[in-house]
Amino acid sequence: MSILAVGSVAFDDITSPAGSVKNVLGGSATYFSLAASYFTEVRIVAVVGDDFTAEHENILKKRGVDTRGIEHASGNSFHWGGHYTENLNEAKTDYTHLNVFERFQPRIPAEYQDTQFLFLGNIHPNLQAAVRLELDKVRLTGGDTMNYWINGTRPELLETLKLVNVLLINDTEAKMLAGDSNLPRAARKVLAMGPQALVIKHGEYGATIFFREGAFGIGTHPFRAPALPIEEVKDPTGAGDSFAGGFMGYLASQSELNREVLKRALFYAGVMGSFAVERFGTERLQSLTREEIEGRFQLFRELSHLE
């Protein structure tokens, strides 16, 4: 089943202890699409400017991504500059030029109307909701958000959360959204806001999925996929979006959503996130093989597997 990603396509300037790059293709929808493309067919809805050339589009097309939903507007694309210090867990933003993204109104091509799997990247919750409501064949909606929307547009976000089946956020975001510093309690509170499942990302420690009572008919026990620590982290940009791409891409590739499928999806999510950080930008995600992905999946599985 193909999956539709809505979000940003951007150019990034990134500095980390491992080096520096300028004008590399980035954005939440880009990372998500490339990661998901190893599991299923991917469609993308985003807006770009005049600086987005055929060469950039080819990065997506080479992975089979359907780019008909990319709107070309006059001006420059979203441009982000940031850096990481020795502690690679946190990005420091140097500048954010929204450019054409500032007036982004997602337009769904007619060919995408049969979309059954949808991922709402980190954009204004009202835009997320509008996209979801425009598509009437959706079976599963995944969503992301961030502190900016949690604090700045809380009422709108709470409305959108009623439309999201699986919310994927990190520890800080979950605790902020719930107003509770205890993780499992925070999870319970977020699930009460609408989502049937909540994936909380723990960075290098992996991720945990919490389920609402009765969700997917699979019980309420949480599940954790550990991540193998990576020795060479070059650039954490896009790790969370690549994680979401692995998760949603694997789900969309399966005929049934049961507990075992969701567990495996969480492992594939960690796998794709861990590949993303090994090179600057999307470089590593452009040329993976299914063998490499399966190899790391087995490593992650062995990491915590008791006989």
Next chain:
Amino acid sequence: MSILAVGSVAFDDITSPAGSVKNVLGGSATYFSLAASYFTEVRIVAVVGDDFTAEHENILKKRGVDTRGIEHASGNSFHWGGHYTENLNEAKTDYTHLNVFERFQPRIPAEYQDTQFLFLGNIHPNLQAAVRLELDKVRLTGGDTMNYWINGTRPELLETLKLVNVLLINDTEAKMLAGDSNLPRAARKVLAMGPQALVIKHGEYGATIFFREGAFGIGTHPFRAPALPIEEVKDPTGAGDSFAGGFMGYLASQSELNREVLKRALFYAGVMGSFAVERFGTERLQSLTREEIEGRFQLFRELSHLE
């Protein structure tokens, strides 16, 4: 096989968002001993003052702990006061009265000379080394340390690490000891200092064990035991010592040290640490049942278990 714990026995005054207690029995050797007592026989070497009564000793004796190694000195016992704010991950120390602990010189009773499993709690590295060198039948030495010794007595600590088979420390300590903010690289550097295995504790995210090439003849792949997040964390004091008690206690109870035994030990470590935080002080560790321990072990195992 019995295990000998060397460390502190103390009285603690603790305040957390869940409440406040005064003069509760604590100290690294106390938490370690109680946790380990569910797996094997435990001996303890520590020093206490006049305020340590038969009632306090009975807390240990009831769990079968051999207290003949507790030295009674004139004065007050080690007394620690601290508090936790909403973020329960970090203790803020209000006061530390070393009292009789200031001149602690571990004395090993003759009856303990056959000790084969040893745990060196968080004390001056010179004292840790002296204890280890006094015992010539030891098969496995576990050790703890902290920022205070890493920064203040680094040369002494490096000597002691050559005598320690398994070092158990947290992320911050491992990175500080190695001078490297990348966890797996830090682990490699610490293992080069002497230990055959390094257990890095990640708090609520569990723990990872890293192995030196050739250690225990079990390969170098790391292993992670995830911890189930606990909804009601009342008091994190002693979680790390209880973790170590579960780990070393389980190892001492086994006839062979192979990879599967070390993996299970890491799970039992997380189990005992998670019980410890559910009540103030050692309360929860005083009256557990083997059934409760096995039940949580299964929960933790299920948490990340893929078919």
